[in-house]
Amino acid sequence: MTTEARTLEANAGGHGHDDHGGAAHGSLKTYLIGFGLSVVLTAVPFWLVMTGAIADKQVTALIVLVLAAVQIVVHMIYFLHMNTRSENGWTMMAMIFTVIMVVIALTGSLWVMHHLNVNMMPIHDMSQMP
């Protein structure tokens, strides 16, 4: 066990304490790519909603949501410099944990409260009251 622990430690210590603590940097190219993609991914959903280019609102909503998800990933990679290597992968682990928490909390809240609305709150017509 001791040797195993030492090996792990040696592996971890090898990269963990570089001059900038293992945080990743961007370059002019990556920033500009990220910016270009962000502009397109912002402009398209605004254009879709403002002009009503697609008649079906549900399809528009779906496209808008997908574009937002893509833009979040673009920002993560090109502006926040997310990768699996920085800080020995601990930033990625923290983010994955957060994403799981967020997904559980969001879907759970929306799901439960939607059903509460549908099943527990019949519409009272006050004019029918005695």
Place this chain on the structure above:
Amino acid sequence: MTVATVSTQGSEPVFHVIDEHAHPEGASTMLGFWIYLMSDCLIFAMLFATYGVLGGNYAAGPAPKDLFDLKLVALNTTMLLLSSITYGFAMLTMEKSKIGQTQLWLAITGLFGLAFLGIELTEFAHMIHEGATPQRSAFLSSFFTLVGTHGLHVTFGLVWLVTLMVQTARFGLTEANRRRLMCLSMFWHFLDVVWIGVFTFVYLLGMLR
């Protein structure tokens, strides 16, 4: 992680830290700040969930379609996106140790951030003037809480930005100041990520509702 159990024959187990290496100052700051950002992300997730649940309860009051001006929101989004790329330029010039250019880009970032806040406050003032106050309906309560919290974050980001510009002007791009500027960089880009959620869920989907 570094604690291992070594049990030699017949004696008590010994717990000790093997191979303790040097921890230079600030070595774990970026990871720590990242974890703070993730916890902040949870706050916003809760506010989004609240808005998702309450966003349709207008209490016979104004709905998103009556209140939101997408042109203004598009302008706002542009301001925040531009401030993101100019902060990126500030980081790039910082790595080249060009202090004057770094300060210039930081100042431009601050101005875009200020423009964002100005537009947002104008929008809020307009809504409140029309009677769409946070007290009006559950939709408006959750709207003002979510968007207001984001705006508050931008405000504190601006305070932090000005503080760091003064620090950089007085002490130069020292190791500590670089580290602080990188933390603010993460904070600023994170706020832009949250804004993607805001303009998508609140404004665009609100107009489609």
